[in-house]
Every structure is written in structure tokens, then in C-alpha cells.
Amino acid sequence: MRDLDETDVEILSLLAANARRSFSEIGERVGLSGPAVSDRVTRLEETGVIEGFTVDVDRTKLRGGVPVMVDVELAADAGVGGETALESARERLREADAVEHVFVTVEGDIRLYARIGGNSVREWLAGTFEGLPVDDWTVTLVDEVEWTPSIDGIEFALTCAECSNTVDSEGETTRIDGEVYHFCCSSCLSRFRDRYQRLEEGA
Structure with a gap:
């Protein structure tokens, strides 16, 4: 398997910034022909580096609620139904349609970005965290959101499907x-294939 070169990384960076760029436009930027860029993108798709092209929706244009950043301080060592407070809170937030991003701090607290509909942010928070051991929360209204995906400077590393080591x-x-599937060695490939076949035979 060939490593990604600088041209691959530059192509990925251009696509991350605007996935609708034409191959000829990308080719002009990286010094290749349009068909050559197309071949590289196809190879990146086949090796799993590119998994698909998606639509990046600017939710601020949809006016889907009040944009807020919420810092949630969880009670230390408290749990719900056998789970830690953090696990319970994260599971709850995964199911909340209004939540767009969830971050976990090194202290084990949560910061989330959400667009909350309705008239009361406080009511939404009370309902979302009902029954969870929350010590306190702080709400900050967000005036503007900007997120620019960047690939520049990132070292790409595929992970082994068997042991998760770097390939x-x-x-x-x-x-x-x-x-x-990518594997760090032939042994991992063999173990993965054997287990895959056993699962298929048992299905």
C-alpha cells in the first residue's frame, strides 16, 4: 500500500474546503491534468481515505432555533443505572436533535453546541438533563459560528482493522x-479473514 504523498494531501485539502470543485480546477492548483486528479480521487475512495462526498449545511441559515454553547458540570463519581454520569449524559445528548456538537473536557465535564427551538432554553436544558447528576450549567448565546475544515499539516494514518495499530x-x-480493509501486517489480515469467515458460516 502506497503512502499518501503531498499531492494527495493537497487534493484532500481542496476537496475538504469545497467538495464541488471540478477535477480540472483542482488539477490547475496541484499541477496535474483533470483525468489525473480523477484517478487519484478514485484511488483515495478505493483505499477508504475518502468515504463519500457530503453536503455541508450551514445551519445558521436555516434559523432552526437559538444557538447556544452550554458548559455542563457533572457531579463527581455519580452514576445512573450502572453508567457513569458522563456516559449517561453523552447517551442522552446523542439522541437530542437540537445538539450539533459535544465536547468532553479533561475534567470529565461536557460542553455542547445546540440550536434550541421553542421559547425557553432553560426548559430545554431541564428536560434534557432530567434525572442526571448535574451540579451546574452555564449557557452562552452564540452570535456567529464558523468552522473551516482543514487538512493541511495533518499526517494521515490508516488504522488496522484487526488491532487498530497504524498501517x-x-x-x-x-x-x-x-x-x-487495511491491516498493519499479514498476520492481522489472516486473523481478520478467519474470524470473518467463521461469522459468515455461523450466520
């Missing part, structure tokens, strides 16, 4: 039932 140039790549 380097000595690794192996294979396709099983239409899916591409």
Missing part, C-alpha cells in the same frame, strides 16, 4: 465482500 507502507489492503 504504514509495509501494511496490506484487501477487499472483502465489497468493503476495503
